Amino acid sequence: MAGIIGTSSTAPIFASRPLSSHSSPTPSFSLHPSSGLSSGRKFYGGVALPLKKGRSHLHLSISNVATSPAQEEVQKLTSSKENQRPVYPFAAIVGQDEMKLCLLLNVIDPKIGGVMIMGDRGTGKSTTVRSLVDLLPEIRVVYGDPFNSDPEDAEVQGPEVRDKVMKGEQLPVVSTKINMVDLPLGATEDRVCGTIDIEKALTEGVKAFEPGLLAKANRGILYVDEVNLLDDHLVDVLLDSAASGWNTVEREGISISHPARFILIGSGNPEEGELRPQLLDRFGMHAQVGTVRDAELRVKIVEERARFDKNPKEFRESYIAEQEKLQQQIDSARSALSSVTIDHDLRVKISKVCAELHVDGLRGDIVSNRAAKALAALKGRDKVTAEDIATVIPNCLRHRLRKDPLESIDSGVLVIEKFYEVFG
Structure with missing residues (x-):
């Protein structure tokens, strides 16, 4: 990993933060009756409502628990100190350089499209993804908005x-860390997409829309552990949102659309089943994780984990310097990303590799270019080299190759062979 990202072997990690501490108070959209008669359709805050003669129409409002950004910060600090479980530091993770690099590149450039991590049981897939929380940079959001609006x-x-x-109104803006949302395998479609609060409709006579996990994940990260075991109907929901960047909820005659642009990260064990090709193609990069075979390295991993379990706070404090160093490196890479260039000749060769490997569509070309630029930015350079491309192109194309049941060679090896054939 040190050779790849240009840091010492103790490359730092992102600053940790509890998942719940950055959650904004749960808001709800309430549709309250108001006086006046109308007909046809009328729009309230982007929500289309059918109106009929002889019935009062409705208006859209939002209610939140917190009353000011200052109060929300106090609640976050209290939550982080009292209710949050410690997260294993990203910098303390030994080995698994391929997986860590893919995650870092997606943090630098979210438009890469996420990571699919497949590997053996007990190889630290979930631990590594959740440790990414500490390294996530801050973004500017509209205060009190359930969709993390820009x-x-x-x-x-x-x-x-x-x-x-x-309407030209002034928006209250606060800075908060990018949100990471876990999608449980047993989640219902209503919990993922959002739903109408029927109980509130019966008791109070109003219809309240409760945003789901897709709303919370907007402009953030959506993590699905054991993604290959996800129910088909939830896979369809993710496909629709990943393709359009929007989530549409149709409930009780009301249509509500909201943005749902997120980095999709999935992990799983290939022995438990394959992923649907339609969903697999939505992941920008694919990382394979194997069990560490070196005995000394295994002992080191066991000892580090034992230290963390014994005293999580002290263990995390021992990695603060490395975490901050890596976080600064990521912030610099994000700032410099727009100035990184890639020669036309290299772009042509990337597309030639994709064409000769019979990669369907153009996502492979786009992701390979983006990932190579993100890696150059992470290394502190403003120009992409062939070495950058060689590092990332197996992860960008491996899962896009057509499956041959008689082929015994790993798809990543096929990509590397074609790369050297084209790049000379």
Whole structure:
């Protein structure tokens, strides 16, 4: 890993943060009756409501628990100190350089499209992904918005925020770390997409929309452990959202759409089943994780884990310097990413590799270019080299090759062989 990202063998990690400490108070959209008669359709904050003569129409509002950004920060600090379980430091993870590099590149450039991590049981897949929380950079969001709306980019703004922007209202803005949301295998479709609160409708006579996990994951990371065991109906939901970047909820005659752009990270054991090709193609990169065979390295991993279990706070403090160093490296790479260039000749060779490997579509070309630029930025350079491409192209194309049941060679090896054939 040190040779890849240009840091010492003790490369730092991102600053840790509890998953719940950065969650904003759970808001709800309430549709309250108001006076006046109308007909046809009327739009409230991006929500289309059918209106009929002789019935009062409804208006959209949001209610939140916190009353100010300052109060929310106090709640976050209290939550982080009292209710959060310690996260294993990213810098303390031994080995598994391929998986760690793929995760870092996606943090630097979220448009790469996420990571699919497949490997043996007990190889630290879930631990590594969740340790990424400490390294996530901050983003600017509209305070109190359940969709983590960007105050400047309309493409990732919720309906209420878009409505306020059109009216020229001033938006309260706060900085918060990128959110990581876990998608449980047993989650219902309503929990993932959002739902109408029927109980509130019966008791209070109003219809309240409760945003789901996709709303919370907007502009963040959606992590699915054992993704190959995910129910088909949830896979379809993820496919729709990943393809369009929007989630549409149709409930009780009301249609609500909100942005759902997230980095999709999945992990699983290939022995437990294959992933549907449609979903597999949505992952920008694919990392394979194997069991460490070196006895000395295995002993080191066991000892580090024992130290963490014995005193998590002291263990995390011992890696603070490395974590901060890596976080600074990531922040610098994100800032410099837009200035990184890649020669036209290298772009042509990347596309030639994809074409000769019979990769369907152009996602392989796009992701390979993005990942190579992100790696160059991580190394502190403003120009992509062939070495950068050689490092990332197996992870970008391995899962996009057509499966041959008679082929015994690993798909990653096929990509490397074709790379050297094309690049000379």
